[in-house]
Amino acid sequence: MLPPDSSIEGVLEQPGGTCSILYTLDPIESITKRITDPRFGAIATFIGTTRNSFQGKVVTKLEYQAYTKLALKTISRIVDDARTQTPDFQAIVQHRIGVVPVGEPSIVIAVSAPHRKEAFQTCEFILEEVKRKAQIWKREYYEGEDESEAEWKSNV
Amino acid sequence: MSSSPSEHITILYFAAASTTLGITSETIPIPPQAHPFYLSQLKDLLVERHTQLKGQSVGQTLRRILDTSQWSIDAEMVDDGDDEEKLGRIEVRNGMEVGVICPVSGG
Numbered sequence: 001m002l003p004p005d006s007s008i009e010g011v012l013e014q015p016g017g018t019c020s021i022l023y024t025l026d027p028i029e030s031i032t033k034r035i036t037d038p039r040f041g042a043i044a045t046f047i048g049t050t051r052n053s054f055q056g057k058v059v060t061k062l063e064y065q066a067y068t069k070l071a072l073k074t075i076s077r078i079v080d081d082a083r084t085q086t087p088d089f090q091a092i093v094q095h096r097i098g099v100v101p102v103g104e105p106s107i108v109i110a111v112s113a114p115h116r117k118e119a120f121q122t123c124e125f126i127l128e129e130v131k132r133k134a135q136i137w138k139r140e141y142y143e144g145e146d147e148s149e150a151e152w153k154s155n156v
Numbered sequence: 157m158s159s160s161p162s163e164h165i166t167i168l169y170f171a172a173a174s175t176t177l178g179i180t181s182e183t184i185p186i187p188p189q190a191h192p193f194y195l196s197q198l199k200d201l202l203v204e205r206h207t208q209l210k211g212q213s214v215g216q217t218l219r220r221i222l223d224t225s226q227w228s229i230d231a232e233m234v235d236d237g238d239d240e241e242k243l244g245r246i247e248v249r250n251g252m253e254v255g256v257i258c259p260v261s262g263g
Contacts, residue, residue: 004180006168048263064262067170067255070231071262095262107263127263135228135255136262137171152171154259 007065007097012072017079017091021068021136023098025108035090035112044119046127048107050100058143063150064097064106067135071095078129082122089113089122095136106138131155163188163250167202173225173256176217177206186248195227195234196243198254221258228255 011020018034032043050062079091094108109126113119130136132155141150163186174180184205186193199222207215226237229246230253236242248254 001175001178002180004168004170004174006181007170065170066262067168067228067231067257070228070233070255073231074233131263132260134260134262135170135257136260137258138261139171148175152175152258153261155261155263156259 003065003098004067006067006069008068009097010068010072012076014076014079016083016089017076018093019072019075019079020092020094021066021071021097022094023096025094025096025105028108028110031092031094031108031110032112035092035110037090037112039088040090040112040114040119042114042116042119043110043112044116044123045108045110046123047105048127049105050102052102054140054142057145059102059140060143061102061141062100062106063139063141064095064100065137065139066095066097068097071135074134075126075130078126078133081129082125085125086113086118086122089118091122091126093126093130095130095134097136165248165250165252165254168228168253168255170256171258171261173218173221173258176214176221177210186250192247193249194244195229195246195248195254196240198227198248199223222256224259226257228257229253231255233257 090112092110096106111119111123138153164183166183168181203215203219227234
């Protein structure tokens with residue numbers, strides 16, 4: 001089955017925060033370079049990678065789809081929410097769509113902030129909220145099972 | 157006052173909803189006899205429609221999915237989607253893009 005027409009690449013840029021949904025993530029070095037800021041002394045990054053097993057079953061691949069225009073709005077608003085705790089930071093959030101082979105990154109969050117505590121906390125806050133709210137879905141395919149039976153997962 | 161003959165909405169299906177139905181979107185007419193048409197009525201409409209098109213089993217699976225999903229309208233979430241009373245006050249109008257938002261699994 002083809003993915004939804006609304007599951008497309010997209011970027012939403014705001015001052016201090018860029019959110020993207022992409023088939024391929026940018027290299028981490030280029031991401032951290034973009035948020036490097038002489039005012040800030042810390043950069044925290046999170047990379048989520050796809051695992052090869054789930055409850056004893058071997059995962060052969062994962063597939064992500066998004067309601068991109070809404071997911072980008074949601075992620076941007078999460079970045080805005082983070083500013084109520086830490087007003088000064090820069091963030092880049094990238095989420096992948098399409099087939100993601102096992103062991104590859106599916107999400108990158110990079111945050112630069114004045115100090116390490118703010119950088120870690122903001123990065124974690126964005127991650128937890130994205131997992132809770134962003135209109136993105138993951139499908140896991142298991143070895144030995146028909147592809148049509150592959151489950152769509154839920155973070156709940 | 158009845159609706160004009162060509163009032164339609166677009167439904168977007170993702171994840172389990174799209175896999176169950178075998179489609180990722182459809183444009184359906186707002187029932188002309190149900191005007192105004194409210195979001196609280198949409199679940200039954202879609203289940204009935206797909207039961208007729210694809211059978212009981214698909215219809216029942218769709219109902220189970222819709223029971224645990226939220227709605228979006230024109231790329232904005234409908235908050236308090238569990239509140240039937242609230243859904244009963246949200247009118248679904250010609251040209252709206254309604255999303256079936258199953259439990260998410262990003263990150």
